[in-house]
Amino acid sequence: MEKKWISSVSLSLLLAGSVLAGCSTDNGGEGGGGDSGDKTTVTLAGWGGNPTEQALLEETLADFEEKNPDIDVKLEVIADQYMDVMKTRLIGGEGPDVFYLDAFEAPGMIETGVIEPLDEYVTDEFEVEDFEEPLLDAFKQDDATYGFPKDYSTLALFYNKTMFEEAGVEVPTTWEEMMEVSKALTKDGVYGYGVAPELARQYYVAESLGGSVVEDNMANFGSDEVIEALQPVIDQHNVDKTSAQPSEVGASSGGDMFGQQRAAMVLEGNWNIPYLEETFPDLEYGTAEVPTINGEKGTMAYTVAYVMNAASEKKEASWKLIEYLTGKEGMETWTSKGFALPTRKSVAEKLGYADDELRGSLVAGAEYATVWANGTNLPIITNNFNNQFISAFLGDRPLDEALKEAEEQANSEIGSEE
Amino acid sequence: MNRKYSKRSLKEAGQGYFFMSPTIFVLLIFILGPIFYAIFLSFNNVRLLGETSFDFVGLANYERVFDDRRAGIALWNTFKYVMIVVPSQTILAIVLAATLNAGMKGEKFFRIIYFLPTLTSSAVLTLIFMWMYNREGLVNFGLEKIGLPTYDFIGDPNVALTAIMVMNIWATAPFFMVIYLAALQDIPDSLYEAAELDGAGPIRKFWSITVPHLKPITSFVIIMGVIGTFQLFDQSYIFSGGSGGPDNSTLTVVLLIYQYAFKSMDTMGYAAAIAFVLAIVILVSTLIQRKLSNEENLY
Amino acid sequence: MKKKMNFGKIFLYIILCTYAVVTLIPFLWALSSSFKPLSEIVSGAINFIPQNFTLDNYRQIFIEQELFPRWMFNSVFIATVGTGLNILFNSMAGYALARLTFPGKKGLFIIILAVLMIPAQVTMIPNYLILREFGWLNSYQGMIVPSMINATFIFMMRQFFVNFPKELEEAAAIDGLSRIGTFFKVVLPLAKPALAAQAIFVFMGFWNDFMRPLIIMTDSSMYTLPLGLNTFKGQFVSYWNYIMAASMVFTLPVLLIYAFFNKYFIKGLSLTGGK
Numbered sequence: 001m002e003k004k005w006i007s008s009v010s011l012s013l014l015l016a017g018s019v020l021a022g023c024s025t026d027n028g029g030e031g032g033g034g035d036s037g038d039k040t041t042v043t044l045a046g047w048g049g050n051p052t053e054q055a056l057l058e059e060t061l062a063d064f065e066e067k068n069p070d071i072d073v074k075l076e077v078i079a080d081q082y083m084d085v086m087k088t089r090l091i092g093g094e095g096p097d098v099f100y101l102d103a104f105e106a107p108g109m110i111e112t113g114v115i116e117p118l119d120e121y122v123t124d125e126f127e128v129e130d131f132e133e134p135l136l137d138a139f140k141q142d143d144a145t146y147g148f149p150k151d152y153s154t155l156a157l158f159y160n161k162t163m164f165e166e167a168g169v170e171v172p173t174t175w176e177e178m179m180e181v182s183k184a185l186t187k188d189g190v191y192g193y194g195v196a197p198e199l200a201r202q203y204y205v206a207e208s209l210g211g212s213v214v215e216d217n218m219a220n221f222g223s224d225e226v227i228e229a230l231q232p233v234i235d236q237h238n239v240d241k242t243s244a245q246p247s248e249v250g251a252s253s254g255g256d257m258f259g260q261q262r263a264a265m266v267l268e269g270n271w272n273i274p275y276l277e278e279t280f281p282d283l284e285y286g287t288a289e290v291p292t293i294n295g296e297k298g299t300m301a302y303t304v305a306y307v308m309n310a311a312s313e314k315k316e317a318s319w320k321l322i323e324y325l326t327g328k329e330g331m332e333t334w335t336s337k338g339f340a341l342p343t344r345k346s347v348a349e350k351l352g353y354a355d356d357e358l359r360g361s362l363v364a365g366a367e368y369a370t371v372w373a374n375g376t377n378l379p380i381i382t383n384n385f386n387n388q389f390i391s392a393f394l395g396d397r398p399l400d401e402a403l404k405e406a407e408e409q410a411n412s413e414i415g416s417e418e
Numbered sequence: 419m420n421r422k423y424s425k426r427s428l429k430e431a432g433q434g435y436f437f438m439s440p441t442i443f444v445l446l447i448f449i450l451g452p453i454f455y456a457i458f459l460s461f462n463n464v465r466l467l468g469e470t471s472f473d474f475v476g477l478a479n480y481e482r483v484f485d486d487r488r489a490g491i492a493l494w495n496t497f498k499y500v501m502i503v504v505p506s507q508t509i510l511a512i513v514l515a516a517t518l519n520a521g522m523k524g525e526k527f528f529r530i531i532y533f534l535p536t537l538t539s540s541a542v543l544t545l546i547f548m549w550m551y552n553r554e555g556l557v558n559f560g561l562e563k564i565g566l567p568t569y570d571f572i573g574d575p576n577v578a579l580t581a582i583m584v585m586n587i588w589a590t591a592p593f594f595m596v597i598y599l600a601a602l603q604d605i606p607d608s609l610y611e612a613a614e615l616d617g618a619g620p621i622r623k624f625w626s627i628t629v630p631h632l633k634p635i636t637s638f639v640i641i642m643g644v645i646g647t648f649q650l651f652d653q654s655y656i657f658s659g660g661s662g663g664p665d666n667s668t669l670t671v672v673l674l675i676y677q678y679a680f681k682s683m684d685t686m687g688y689a690a691a692i693a694f695v696l697a698i699v700i701l702v703s704t705l706i707q708r709k710l711s712n713e714e715n716l717y
Numbered sequence: 718m719k720k721k722m723n724f725g726k727i728f729l730y731i732i733l734c735t736y737a738v739v740t741l742i743p744f745l746w747a748l749s750s751s752f753k754p755l756s757e758i759v760s761g762a763i764n765f766i767p768q769n770f771t772l773d774n775y776r777q778i779f780i781e782q783e784l785f786p787r788w789m790f791n792s793v794f795i796a797t798v799g800t801g802l803n804i805l806f807n808s809m810a811g812y813a814l815a816r817l818t819f820p821g822k823k824g825l826f827i828i829i830l831a832v833l834m835i836p837a838q839v840t841m842i843p844n845y846l847i848l849r850e851f852g853w854l855n856s857y858q859g860m861i862v863p864s865m866i867n868a869t870f871i872f873m874m875r876q877f878f879v880n881f882p883k884e885l886e887e888a889a890a891i892d893g894l895s896r897i898g899t900f901f902k903v904v905l906p907l908a909k910p911a912l913a914a915q916a917i918f919v920f921m922g923f924w925n926d927f928m929r930p931l932i933i934m935t936d937s938s939m940y941t942l943p944l945g946l947n948t949f950k951g952q953f954v955s956y957w958n959y960i961m962a963a964s965m966v967f968t969l970p971v972l973l974i975y976a977f978f979n980k981y982f983i984k985g986l987s988l989t990g991g992k
Binding site: 427430431432433434435436437438440441442444445447448449450451452453455456459466513514517518520522524526528529530531532533534535536537538539542543545546547549550555556559588592593596597599600601603604620631634635637638641642645648649651671672675676679680686689690693694696697700701704 | 725726729730732733736737739740741742743744746747763802805806807809810812813814817818819820822825828829830831832833834835836838839840841842843844846847862863865866868869871872873876877879880881896897900910911913914917918921925927943957960961964967968971972975976979
Binding site: 087090248409 | 465466467468469488549552553554555570572573574658659660661662663664665666669677680682683
């Protein structure tokens, strides 16, 4: 009896499957996304995120389709390992027409020639000058622009108001003050400062004394200026014992560590605001600009652009999509709820984030931030830096020794590649 | 077998190929094809993305493996890992299977529970373990309760690899347990009854009947264990955020291959070369295992 | 005699229970997390009973994801067809390697083992290129055909058949059954425990496969469950509540299948052990 049941179920599955498979080949056409009738289908790929954020993107796309009735946008969400999947599809010549590209990955991708330069599509109405310049520069190579940043975030100091009141200290404005108040704020399992010991977060600190992490596309973070600049980060953790990384208090990110009230201060980005609101609604916190180092303001900026596949067969329609998404109107919808900050000055002004109580310090940072991108070898350099910086952070080996070794390893990997 | 095939052996050969035909078809098109392509890549410096270019470099990629300090570390980490995990998971699997096959009440229930780790995808398991292993997680909570020292399993290089090992043994043993369980069904009960008449206790029965009878399956379990553990990737990727740190302590060979294949441009050829060096290492270990266990049947 | 047995039994139960607890804890935690709001999961508290019980995570999956039934169908279809083909082909190959003599057998066996030793990371791109050549991107064939055999289980089946009593086949031959007839009518029915083990593993392999659909399926109506339910990992923030609920949704069906096949292990036992 049971056997019959199983075989009939599998048989009907088989039939249904072949019918469905038939359907999808019929309207899918060659290689996914042909033109049906007069409509052009443009594929847009990106990574996933918060359901509310996804809904916002879909809303923006619906607006675009309404204004461009001849274009259909097909959204492809790549759930994981975004860059690996994207590279594989591009190698196979089956990449999407338009996709997200992080500034960090941009130089390497642009160099290979898979990304279409956009300068010739740009019209005066598009107002390129409206973009924050450092963010736009991250997607330029040899004076050509390959992508327009869709949004960005800088880092700002998030501080726990309740803890600051209890300890009777002021919000720090310099790095020295930050180290001092950390001492007052650290007590039984709560640390003054929650730190992320990785290059993406420490880059501007590393370069604060005039050193450079990357020079001529080679690792240079073993230089004395860089080591001297990073030493306080290590000392605060190992000597003062007033800072901790998330895993040391059982948190999975800086945001969690801050939300769980295990750290009184963290340096986080815009993404942390909706996250805290949703996850830790009772938390009393404020934001401030990142404390200055040697009197100089500094922070990181992370940005992502929409870029066009150089092999796309629908470049005109693809450009229309990019133009809309990074244009004033599309960007305003996309950034309207504050999940991301607009890269256009006019949109930022209109939405008033500069005066926003929480987002103001993030917007202020845009002016002096270091954009997280530098040459084609930054991924290798970052990998080696992170691998060794953490051993110094944990006190297993001195910082100079760890970084010098990592630098040597990074440069040998870069060298044998060329 | 001589030059002249007898009619019978010809017929048997035909049957053999018939039985093998689907396998040969898939092997040729979908498995060997990509492997040959990868072999080709390993002798070239290649750029696949954008303007494709191949630059024949002979054995240079292979020579580079032996100069690469991180490749050495990765191989050593992986080797330690294999030496500890494979015997542990094999013994655990055989003991669990024998226990579950002892004819006790509630076996069905235990079998389903033990199987849970195998059902859950390894990425989710790793995440669950990350939570249990963290500074204030369940494991440290337990250690503290019984008065043992606690660790930062994720952040501390000295314990990170051990943490991954424990997790892997726990997650893989049930897979092999099920296979052992299936194999145990083949052992005729008469053998046990005869041994019982000779006055053998449960332990002696286990060693003199169960273990020898499971030999072909044990060699399967060990070889698959060696292949699987040499290719450790997911756990170390998630634990270290892809860098293999701290201080290369969670760097495995496949993680290194992945870094070269996807994280840096134009090193696909070198990644393929490391992969083939790894394959040779695995092959040699398998042969050594075969010699040690004196398994006639295997090849 | 009796006393000794009891002592042994208690000892066995202690082993069984300890390991059961070790196994259940992570699983129960994931289960309970799927009923917690995100704030409770990341609060770091070690509680198995949710303080703020919620079904929102499941609601997000079942109701908000319009394509959920389609993904479920894709997963079930691919895994069922794939498993059927695997059981048949792997067993055939395993049998030939264990029992038949033909030229090139040794070489084939070594090749089958050797392909397992090459890490998937270097064959991912060429695999993709081949599927593209066939025009099998975004298709069921692309998922099923390249995986309709599995070297691991060919090897496993071979090891099972090596142990098989030869007499049965000889008896069948005397009864006038052909090799092929013997295989289907005598050998396969007797290999049920091994086939059941194989079926579960192959099914799970298809069910949990993430990398292959991630690369070849661009059309969201062709996603499988793990792919469709895995979009909750943002660039900076991960939504554990949804991820845990999703992982429960795709673990439970396999658990049911396992519970179903489990009886084949028991059956072998009750034939011999039912005193």
